[in-house]
């Protein structure tokens with residue numbers, strides 16, 4: 603039996619500023635992710651800090667939360683078999699200098715911080731991140 607998995611992705615403020623939203627969403631659809639929910643919003647620095655709490659002790663935390671609250675983002679709930687790993691493959695390496703050809707970060711990221719897209723790194727992280735942005739009733743059946 604096929605097991606569907608859900609993951610959370612964010613089109614980050616740098617990619618929104620570059621008018622890359624459509625191109626990135628096209629990649630999700632072409633790669634057989636089903637979009638369960640999607641919204642555009644701005645988050646505060648405090649909300650960014652809550653979302654990225656796991657990185658609170660990292661030297662880049664202040665800069666990361668400034669950046670993530672610097673403009674509109676698009677958050678999507680995605681579903682497919684193996685969604686967490688497949689999305690991370692499609693995104694490419696965190697540092698675009700190491701991202702493979704054909705990945706979203708290779709095309710749109712300009713630095714390790716301004717790296718265009720976020721994707722959950724594990725199934726339990728995905729559950730937390732999905733519930734951070736979406737209530738259950740907002741997800742397509």
Ligand code: CMP
Nearest residue numbers: 657662666696714715716717719720721
């Ligand atoms: P993301 O997948 O959103 O998860 C955490 C983010 O922290 C990561 O993408 C990068 O944008 C950022 N990040 C990770 N490492 C560094 C770093 N060394 N310097 C600056 N930002 C970083």
